Amino acid sequence: MKTLVIGTGGREHALALALSRDPHVTEVHVAPGNPGIAAIAMLHEVDPLDGSAVAALAVSLGVDLVVVGPEAPLVAGVADDVRAAGIACFGPSREAAQLEGSKAFAKQVMAAAEVPTAMARVCETPEQAAAALDSFGPPYVVKDDALAAGKGVVVTDERQAALDHAAACDRVVIEEFLDGPEVSLFAITDGETVLPLQAAQDFKRALDGDEGPNTGGMGAYTPLDWAPDDLVTEVTRRVLVPTVVEMARRGTPFQGLLYAGLALTSRGVRVIEFNARFGDPETQALLALLRTPLSALLHGAATGTLGEVGLPQWSTDAAVAVVMAAEGYPESPRKGDPIAGVEAADALEGVDVIHAGTAIVDGELVTAGGRVLAVTATGSTLAEARNRAYAGVAEISFAGAHARTDIALAAVDGTMEG
Ligand code: AMP
Ligand code: GLY
16 A cells, blocks of 8 residues: 655654554655654655645555644645545544534534533633633633644633633633543544544643643653553543544544543543544554554545454553653744754664654754654553653753653552542
């Protein structure tokens, strides 16, 4: 099978790496890609948001499957353009991608499907926002209704900061605070069959101890030995399947990767958010352990034949991904800092260095985005995977580099509570 992955980030590097190791895949093309992906796939220039250009590229390469990685092209309808050109495409339609593109839409779907989530109100004026904040009380949760790559959310005890964020957005969703650990559970679906992946955990805050601002994700690990045994079954039954059924009922079937961001609260599982694509950096950790050929899952979803594929199979190892971010991330990441040590880290046992925001300038690898790299490692235990990932981080250096030191630490120490 010939494949084309659209995107430039860590998720796309992880997808391309898994496809390059898949015996059923003969060619891996990526557009636009990044310097890490260039080592394992053929890169092509394209504007990922330009659906006709993406479709034309797919046709000219004669690929059998296009995988649209990030949310922005999905929300822009790029998957629709690829399908209209007669090529199988993994990723939801423009309408179905609204599950991620609009938090208010996602809340409507959850209400119709009776999916457990935080109580919420959509607010368009300062008066509505103030009333909603006071009815839920602190901690306050204020979400920009527009696509914001996980960075449009403010969780704060300060009423004024909550009001200021609401005032800075056109439309916000204000909701009750959910306590308890967060879990990411992904499912691959063709709009009918729903195949859950194993659960992973992401670390959203910039600093150790879950301090600092929200980010796109600073690290991840899988599996979650501390989580309840029935977590995947329960979430599939109560969240993933009802959502896929409701999307089909509306005439906008969801095909692709349904990402449920969950809180395991004292009152049970609640959905924090849906995303319409693979999560980053959870995907780096998950794909390192996936034994089912990735192409079978993605192609099965894209062609409505997922029922023939069977449940994903996993290695019994553990995997940890630690993000190295640029100086100033997430507010204003600095670009252009030279990066050293990537090859040495990549050569360590069990380690893959996944590139996100990197570029080659004058023959030198430099930082080019907020999240620069994700050092991903597997091991026979979570402790071993974690040690290997941090050994990789220790090899890599660039000015202003920042990584959390506590990714997967509580799970290794046995202090996570499920
Ligand atoms: P979202 O973009 O909706 O995933 O929100 C980003 C992050 O904000 C989540 O991963 C949580 O850490 C936090 N968050 C969002 N909604 C809530 C909530 N209702 N209660 C507590 N934390 C939340
Ligand atoms: N890891 C969080 C996200 O991909 O949105």
